[in-house]
Amino acid sequence: MNWYDILFYAFALITVVSAAGVVLSRNIVYAAFSLLFTFFGVAALYVLLSADFLAITQILLYVGGVLVLIVFGVMLTNRANKVEVKHGGLTLAPAVLVAGVIAGTLIGVLTTTKWPAASFEPYEETARPLGALLMTQFVLPFELASVLLLVALVGAVIIARREKARRV
Amino acid sequence: MIPLGYYIALSAALFIVGVVGVLTLRNAIVIFMSVELMLNSANLALIAFSAYSGDAAGQILVFFVIAVAAAESAVGLAIIIALFRNKLTVNIDEVNVLKW
Numbered sequence: 001m002n003w004y005d006i007l008f009y010a011f012a013l014i015t016v017v018s019a020a021g022v023v024l025s026r027n028i029v030y031a032a033f034s035l036l037f038t039f040f041g042v043a044a045l046y047v048l049l050s051a052d053f054l055a056i057t058q059i060l061l062y063v064g065g066v067l068v069l070i071v072f073g074v075m076l077t078n079r080a081n082k083v084e085v086k087h088g089g090l091t092l093a094p095a096v097l098v099a100g101v102i103a104g105t106l107i108g109v110l111t112t113t114k115w116p117a118a119s120f121e122p123y124e125e126t127a128r129p130l131g132a133l134l135m136t137q138f139v140l141p142f143e144l145a146s147v148l149l150l151v152a153l154v155g156a157v158i159i160a161r162r163e164k165a166r167r168v
Numbered sequence: 169m170i171p172l173g174y175y176i177a178l179s180a181a182l183f184i185v186g187v188v189g190v191l192t193l194r195n196a197i198v199i200f201m202s203v204e205l206m207l208n209s210a211n212l213a214l215i216a217f218s219a220y221s222g223d224a225a226g227q228i229l230v231f232f233v234i235a236v237a238a239a240e241s242a243v244g245l246a247i248i249i250a251l252f253r254n255k256l257t258v259n260i261d262e263v264n265v266l267k268w
Contacts, residue, residue, distance in 0.1 A: 004169065004170065005169075005170060008170045008174070012174075012178045015178070015182065016178070016181055016182065016185070019182055019185045019186070019205050020185055022185075022189065022198070022201050022202065022205060023185055023186075023188055023189035023192075023193065023198075023202060023205075028195060028197060028198060031198050031201060032201070035201050035204065035205075038182075038205065038208065039208070042182075042208045042211070042212055045175070045178075045212060046212075046215055048170075049175070049215050049216055049218075049219040050219060051215050051218070051219065051227055051230075053227075054215060054227055054230055054231070057231070057234060058211075058234070061234055061238055062204070062208075062234075062237075065238060065241075066204060066237065066238065066241045069241050069242065069245050070197065070200065070201060070204075070241070070245070072245070073197050073200075073245040073248055073249065074197055076249055076252065077197065077248060077249060077252040077258045078258075092192060094191070095188065095191030095192045098187070098191055099184060099187050099188045099191060102183075102184065102187055103180075103184045106180040106183070106184065107180070110173060110176060110177055110180060113173075115171060115172045115173040115176070116172065116220065120219045120220045120221075120222065121222060126224065126227065129224045130224055130227055130228065130231070133224060133225060133228050134228060134231070137225070138225075138228050141232055145231075145232055145235040145236070148235070148236065148239050149235060149238065149239050151239075152238075152239030152240075152242050152243050153239075153242065155242075155243055155246070156242040156243050156245075156246040157246075159243065159246040159247055159250050160245075160246035160249050160250060162253070
């Protein structure tokens, strides 16, 4: 077992345990902090898969953007003394059923698929090929994504804004 | 060397955790966090396939997933905040005005 395997198992453990912490935590602030460790664990796994640029993007966007938004959402929608998360009682049986079916399907696919045994060649660097691909083959989805982000920005402002009394 | 199947198994485990969260939790923000977990698991699977097949195009797809997730998080949290302003709760079982 070399250092790569040890790192993989360590980061996989961190990721899964903190993901379980998000779902099982009774305190919404603890859930948000567990999510932080999940995002960092996934970013570390991206590095192990030699996707260096995406790992940085993951940290910048998920930890620096999405998680901060979530923490703001937590602060804006909870009083400081009431942070418990309710777990469903009535929906537990169908939830277990649906999750079991999905888990069974995934485990079945995992065990029956013949995964290629080839190991991967680490990329030299990923920023250059990714930039070239974005500007040539994937330029239309790239532009569409920027339009989507603009629309989402305007939409979020309009939805979250406090509505003023309408002048007649 | 870690085989590809290990990464896919890890991704599947993360996805299942996210599914359980979405189905059992009642706080809209924690449901939102579980959706982010599922998106991350899909990204992990995509990057694993991309690395093991030596094709960078899979990473481009992850870029778009991250971009859409950022848009989704902005709009989703705006909706949650608007909901809290009107109903003073973010528990989805107390917000059933759209039921029928």
